[in-house]
Amino acid sequence: MADYGHELAFGTFITPQNQRPEEVVALAQVTERAGLDLATFQDHPYQPAFLDTWTLLSWVAAKTERLRVSANVLNLPLRPPAVIARAAASLDLLSGGRVELGLGAGAFWDGIEAMGGRRLTPGQSVDALSEAIDVIRAIWDVSERGGVRVDGEHHRVHGAKRGPAPAHDISIWLGAYKPRMLRLTGGKADGWLPSLSYLPPDQFAPANAAIDAAASAAGRDPREVRRLLNISGAFSDSASGLLQGPPRQWVEQLLALVLDHGFSTFILAADDARTIERFGQEVAPALREAVARERRAAGTETGTVIRGPKALALRREGIDYDALPATLAAQAVEPGDRDYAAVRSTYIRGGSPGLVLRARDAADVQAALAYAREQAVPLAIRSGGHGISGRSTNDGGIVLDVGALNAIELLDPASGRVRLGPGARWGEVAQALAPHGLAISSGDYGDVGVGGLATTGGIGFMARKHGLTIDRVVAAELVLADGTLVRADADHHPDLFWAVRGAGANFGVVTAIELEAAPLGEVVFSTMAFEASASLLERWGAVVEAAPRELTSFLGLYAQRRDAPVVQLHTLWAGDDVGAATDALTPLLSIGPLLDQQAHLLPYPAVVPAHGGQHTGGGAAPAFRAGLLHHVTPQAAEAIFGLAASGVAPMQQLRAVGGAVNDLDPLATAYAHRTQSFSLNAVGGSRRLLDERWDALIAPHTDGLYLSFDSDPRPERLHDAFPGETLARLRRLKARYDPGNRFDQNFAIPPADLAEPALPV
Known part of the structure; x- marks a missing residue:
């Protein structure tokens, strides 16, 4: 035979x-x-x-x-x-x-x-x-x-x-x-x-x-x-x-x-x-x-090929490869497999996991979690793999990749209700909804996965008009730490539904999520470039806060060593009224010395196209810091510009929030930051230097943290992300739904009965 x-x-x-x-x-x-x-x-x-x-x-x-x-x-x-x-x-x-x-x-x-x-x-x-x-x-x-x-x-x-x-x-x-x-x-x-x-x-x-x-x-x-x-x-x-x-x-x-x-x-x-x-x-x-x-x-063995001795030598301690269920084995990838290079890393950060489990449906997610519970290694969850924190990969652990759960289904065109798989990417979602005159505000890059953004926040190009991405979520299906598949919405597990919208990574693996898209035809999208200054940052902030809600603007501050700092604006008017858009955009032209500007009427999918890129890390992974500001005050503008001039953070971004984001009560979702008007993040090559300068210059002007833009692992960041009663409530829910703290790799919230002095309630 x-x-x-x-x-x-x-x-x-x-x-x-x-x-x-x-x-x-x-x-x-x-x-x-x-x-x-x-x-x-x-x-x-x-x-x-x-x-x-x-x-x-x-x-x-x-x-x-x-x-x-x-x-x-x-x-x-x-x-x-x-x-x-x-x-x-x-x-x-x-x-x-x-x-x-x-x-x-x-x-x-x-x-x-x-x-x-x-x-x-x-x-x-x-x-x-x-x-x-x-x-x-x-x-x-x-x-x-x-x-x-x-x-x-x-x-x-x-x-x-x-x-x-x-x-x-x-x-x-x-x-x-x-x-x-x-x-x-x-x-x-x-x-x-x-x-x-x-x-x-x-x-x-x-x-x-x-x-x-x-x-x-x-x-x-x-x-x-x-x-x-x-x-x-x-x-x-x-x-x-x-x-x-x-x-x-x-x-x-x-x-x-x-x-x-x-x-x-x-x-x-x-x-x-x-x-x-x-x-x-x-x-x-x-x-x-x-x-x-x-x-x-x-009794012929079928399915996954048994790997040769060279591949077996690359296996990692703490993982029982022989115990991997047959239902997962066919799609599993381990060091030495040809697919390994394509699944080991994320958009920015390189990784070397011991095993990548690629789920095809909710049953696979349940089986993967059951298997991972018995292994003595960390577990990371990955949807689109774009997250800048790099926590959707690891070294030597297990990665549960739900990228194949990427279905996009319009359930009700009248209400805009859409069901998305966590592995879908937002550019694909925009493309699928556009023929129906619908859209969901979802960050500024089309290759970001649904799962991470729709459970953390979602500061997108239409945030001031339509709120955060999580504000459009009406239901989520997720597998809990004990393997139970549940539906969370206003009527089923409402406490879990509250937690998923802002702290979802701590409570389970989302297998499907339902949102209500907003009516939208074409949009006006503008780009502008300026000579940078602290006063320009302040004037930009004032213009944006005074603008109609249809206008959302993102400001990039770039300070390369050999060139003078420049500012690039990307501004979207959430509608096709060119006259109204022009009236709202015009004040931005006078905030500083203008270098270039253009504006286009175009479909929303053209603003956030899906690139379908393969994530291969990015060499030396940069450090990120993030914070929220109520206003771009003169003092805050000087601090931001000073950080750029120091050379420690050659790229910073200010994103407008406020508007519809702040219509919700701070306790309505696990994302509690409903009074701030701007999100600031900075990128640097040295974590130590960036932390030192950020803590000295920027932190005094911030109030709160948007987790998706921060790679600082210090536990006190939880207080910035989840203030006061929000964190206390999350810890009580964590003790109910994940008492063993299995989901502990993405800014982990310790269960209430595992409290440490550094994290008082």
Whole structure:
């Protein structure tokens, strides 16, 4: 038995003839309708009777919805690997993660040489393919700093910029038959893709053995290499040979290839629609059922691949990896996995967690919390991964990533009620709501995740008009520390509903949140630049406080060492009344020496676009401090400008709040700061220096703290974030809902019965 336990997949191998190109595309569409997973095409660029394979892949991906596409296999000698990498990643992004990469070392060298390619010996072609894999993977790996450098004999890349990263982990499959190619497959590839017409069945076992040995020698588990097979055959009423007969015979013969030789993907060479339909509708489902039955009887291990010794050596103390539930294992990532670089860090801060659990639904969150409770390491929760505090990753602990819970559902267009997954990003939310004339004020950057912002505060570009993001929350579903999934709203767990709006990270993992969006068409968005001064800050503050609520303005103060300080304003008028917007914006033009200004009428999603960026940390993580001001007084303005002039904080931002934010009673939500008009945050390279200057210059002018903009870990910050009765109430609720203080990584609130003298109630 050599069943590697891979999930079965089925596809087609379609001839890319160019006489009737529409028929080629139609066969791919038949492949999709028949329920098959994959359409592949041979690649012979020197063959004038064929369509260019990469152009065809792009066209087919655009003409289908779920079908994966791949060359079978791509002719490497005529396609530079760095270009292959960028083309594959680009098509993967455009198609939503539906590209795989079959590669070949080259054959038909007369044709390759005629097209300008260089003739290689068999040994040279294998070396060139090995180097090409290194180039492709390095281009895709945007987590590494610096350019790509591969100094090979056949492929040399010196400083090529990395990216883009694909939408999913593109598999590299090799068409391999001879010993060196088989060893390369085991050492570096994700799949082995021979053709039954070239490799007789009596060679399957020796080839598998060679791949397995090479995988083990490279520190990999042989199960990391999927076994694919190009097949051909014909359906008939009576059996007459291998894959020559009725569908039930095909099932029996393919079942033997799964159980005895480990093949799990079968790609049928067929240019006939009826043959493709029978393969997808009669063979594939029956074979899946038969394989599942045999695997259950044999106890075959399926799902997550057991990692090799090199990967096992990277595992961290305090985590029982063997106890990970099977329901979580398939999506889990640990050090040594290829996905690790993409999930270890946040937007600004690098991390090195021992295990990342990627939940797909609320049940996964419950299972992950149950598992994490038994481990002796910290637990971090991540939604979008943008949080500047960096507390959604860690070193050596567990990260529960809910990024896949990213649904956006408009429940009631009339009231604007929308249900969001915590992993959705606000730019995506804005884009989904805009066609309905709705929007939610949500920070100033579209890649921020819903979960963190909608439970902490949400100081957005429409805060003065529509309040904080949490002020629009009407319900939340979350998993508590004990694993219970609850709904919190005005009628169910109202105390928890109060706490979630401002201190949500301390009480559970949000799996869905409901908000009421506000009616909104287009907005007027203005940018202005000024020569900076303390008096300008003061005048800006006065203008903003006097402005209609439709106007919300953010001021950035930038003080680079070699240049004079400058101020940049980003100001939004929450409506499409250009005349009213002009009247409100005009006073801002005279607050100081104007360097540049422009304004546009545009859709709100254009203000907060979703970039879909991959978070890879940012090198040396900066320090952040934050505070709230009632007004930008002359004294406060001088202190802020003085901090900038010191060089300790080269970037500061003042965000207008007030207006609708202050309509609520301070005790209405766990965010209690309902009298201040501005939020100030500063960024510096040294935590010690920033803390010293902030405490001396800025703290005397502040009253309160917005947690999302502060990385100061000192426990007294809790008093700034949650004043007086708010903190006392939160601690009592913490004792009720999380008495063991499991959620203790994001400005943890100690339960009332764990009080320390430093935190009096």
